[in-house]
Amino acid sequence: MRITALVIRILRQIIRDKRTMALLIFAPILVLTMLHLVFNGDEYKPKIGLVDIPEQMETQLNLKNAELEHYENEKLAKNDLSDKKLDGYLVFDTMPPSVVLEGSDPSVNGAVVKWIQDALKPLQQNGMNQEIKIDYLFGSDDMGQFDYFGPVLLGFFVFFFVFLIAGVSFLRERTTGTLERLLTSPLRKWEIVTGYIMGFGIFTMIQATIIAWYAIYVLGMLMEGSFGFVLLITLLLSLTALTLGILLSSFANNELQMIQFIPLIVVPQIFFSGLFNLETISEWLSWIGPFTPLYYAAEALRNVMVRGFGWEMIYKDLLILLAFSLLFMLLNIAALRRYRKI
Amino acid sequence: MKNPIVSIQNVSKIYGKHQVLKDISLEIYEGEIFGLLGPSGAGKTTLVKQLAGLEVPTQGSNFIFSEKMPHLDLIKRIGYMAQSDALYTDLTAKENLDFFAALYGLKGKEKKQRINEVMEIVSLTDHLGKLVSDYSGGMKRRLSLAISLLHNPGLLILDEPTVGIDPVLRKSIWGSFNSLKENGTTILVTTHVMDEAAKCDRLGMIRDGGLIAAGTPEELMQQTSAANIEDAFLAYGGA
Numbered sequence: 087m088r089i090t091a092l093v094i095r096i097l098r099q100i101i102r103d104k105r106t107m108a109l110l111i112f113a114p115i116l117v118l119t120m121l122h123l124v125f126n127g128d129e130y131k132p133k134i135g136l137v138d139i140p141e142q143m144e145t146q147l148n149l150k151n152a153e154l155e156h157y158e159n160e161k162l163a164k165n166d167l168s169d170k171k172l173d174g175y176l177v178f179d180t181m182p183p184s185v186v187l188e189g190s191d192p193s194v195n196g197a198v199v200k201w202i203q204d205a206l207k208p209l210q211q212n213g214m215n216q217e218i219k220i221d222y223l224f225g226s227d228d229m230g231q232f233d234y235f236g237p238v239l240l241g242f243f244v245f246f247f248v249f250l251i252a253g254v255s256f257l258r259e260r261t262t263g264t265l266e267r268l269l270t271s272p273l274r275k276w277e278i279v280t281g282y283i284m285g286f287g288i289f290t291m292i293q294a295t296i297i298a299w300y301a302i303y304v305l306g307m308l309m310e311g312s313f314g315f316v317l318l319i320t321l322l323l324s325l326t327a328l329t330l331g332i333l334l335s336s337f338a339n340n341e342l343q344m345i346q347f348i349p350l351i352v353v354p355q356i357f358f359s360g361l362f363n364l365e366t367i368s369e370w371l372s373w374i375g376p377f378t379p380l381y382y383a384a385e386a387l388r389n390v391m392v393r394g395f396g397w398e399m400i401y402k403d404l405l406i407l408l409a410f411s412l413l414f415m416l417l418n419i420a421a422l423r424r425y426r427k428i
Numbered sequence: 429m430k431n432p433i434v435s436i437q438n439v440s441k442i443y444g445k446h447q448v449l450k451d452i453s454l455e456i457y458e459g460e461i462f463g464l465l466g467p468s469g470a471g472k473t474t475l476v477k478q479l480a481g482l483e484v485p486t487q488g489s490n491f492i493f494s495e496k497m498p499h500l501d502l503i504k505r506i507g508y509m510a511q512s513d514a515l516y517t518d519l520t521a522k523e524n525l526d527f528f529a530a531l532y533g534l535k536g537k538e539k540k541q542r543i544n545e546v547m548e549i550v551s552l553t554d555h556l557g558k559l560v561s562d563y564s565g566g567m568k569r570r571l572s573l574a575i576s577l578l579h580n581p582g583l584l585i586l587d588e589p590t591v592g593i594d595p596v597l598r599k600s601i602w603g604s605f606n607s608l609k610e611n612g613t614t615i616l617v618t619t620h621v622m623d624e625a626a627k628c629d630r631l632g633m634i635r636d637g638g639l640i641a642a643g644t645p646e647e648l649m650q651q652t653s654a655a656n657i658e659d660a661f662l663a664y665g666g667a
Binding site: 087088091095098099103262271 | 480481482498500503504506508510511512513514515516517518519523526527528530531532533575
């Protein structure tokens with residue numbers, strides 16, 4: 087089988103190149119560990135729902151610096167909370183009011199809690215000094231920054247390294263003339279692309295398993311959902327990285343030019359992946375997000391790892407990732423026509 | 429008359445405004461060593477790439493084994509060695525051979541036997557397990573030749589096969605060409621080295637994308653009353 091031969095050859099090359107293999111596995115582990123040790127928070131304007139608030143109380147509260155929404159009952163507020171239209175809501179059925187937070191982003195949690203404390207200060211001067219009870223829809227108050235950023239970083243490192251390694255190895259295939267040799271063999275163009283995807287796919291699976299395992303079980307990253315879903319998402323993400331890397335390598339003449347794609351293609355994806363709050367990005371830039379694979383992978387990873395969701399909440403993101411890979415694959419096969427017409 | 433294996437019919441190739449091949453017609457017959465002679469940039473590589481199925485002519489057509497190129501079924505019957513060695517230097521020679529043999533559908537005993545045969549031809553049998561990155565330039569060139577022989581092609585297309593190889597090795601490589609020829613393989617080599625051209629059965633001289641002469645080395649020298657191939661080439665070129 088011709089594809090099998092290609093897959094075996096690619097795996098042999100990766101295994102022989104110990105340094106690259108180490109880069110693919112240990113570099114992400116190293117960086118994740120460092121981020122785990124370092125991370126800190128920042129500021130944000132929260133979106134708060136007020137459920138059934140008595141009018142005369144609203145005039146007393148300090149409600150500046152937040153987007154407010156009024157609800158008649160808790161059920162409506164809870165729906166909006168799950169749809170992420172709200173960061174949290176206050177229910178005024180008891181005194182002091184009870185608080186429910188969406189909870190998956192610790193920086194948002196912090197901002198909301200701080201805002202609520204400020205808002206309720208006037209009441210406390212009226213002699214109410216009890217602790218405010220806070221409930222979380224997802225996550226908990228001991229969730230750290232790293233737990234929220236972690237899934238994105240996990241996706242990012244898989245994407246980044248697979249993109250680079252696959253791109254460079256295909257580029258080498260072209261510059262050393264082996265691609266030409268492959269094309270003078272009976273190997274078909276789709277077989278070349280498929281062979282690459284399977285060869286690197288197998289390796290990426292191992293890479294993703296090790297990194298995810300390390301992040302979750304050694305660094306203690308929050309993990310509410312199933313490990314299998316995490317692997318599935320990272321595999322699909324690495325497929326897009328692989329196909330995109332191979333595709334872009336046709337536009338590079340050497341390794342350095344391949345590296346030039348990193349600030350252009352790879353780094354910008356971080357900005358739209360939810361590592362930074364998407365709502366604080368200027369309007370005229372935010373439309374880019376939906377065009378980047380990492381955007382979907384990060385959302386799906388976070389749904390699984392932080393919110394503990396299953397298949398029905400991630401399958402759309404997975405399908406979009408698959409569509410990205412398919413598109414890049416077809417473009418790859420078309421790009422190979424430059425070297426052989428049949 | 430012998431069987432034409434390669435038939436190039438009125439082939440022209442134009443890249444943008446630059447005409448690389450100008451109306452070339454040529455036939456290569458079964459079991460001969462045909463040399464394409466010309467300076468670098470004359471269009472030799474473009475022509476052999478068309479025959480290997482990597483390029484298509486702008487005008488005219490190429491026929492190999494009486495079928496029009498490019499054609500995937502024909503590709504299996506052609507062995508092509510490009511100017512670059514095109515080897516995976518991070519793998520051993522055996523792993524390289526294994527890989528390319530599998531692409532041609534060779535397996536098991538047959539594969540093992542073919543690998544031993546071709547390595548015998550290029551006298552590299554002792555270096556089968558070595559990493560290609562540890563090979564010398566000449567060894568890489570010979571391994572590259574061995575790979576293009578793996579599937580026992582009826583037509584062997586070699587682009588500058590002996591470039592950068594010392595005279596002793598060059599002689600041994602030409603020796604293997606001759607033994608392949610005796611087994612019925614048709615060989616097309618490109619070269620810009622005049623004394624190498626003299627070893628071919630027939631020659632085609634190419635200059636600025638046009639075929640300026642074709643025939644046996646003796647014919648070409650006689651017709652121009654030249655003492656060697658170099659003078660004949662100059663005479664046809666209008667010098």
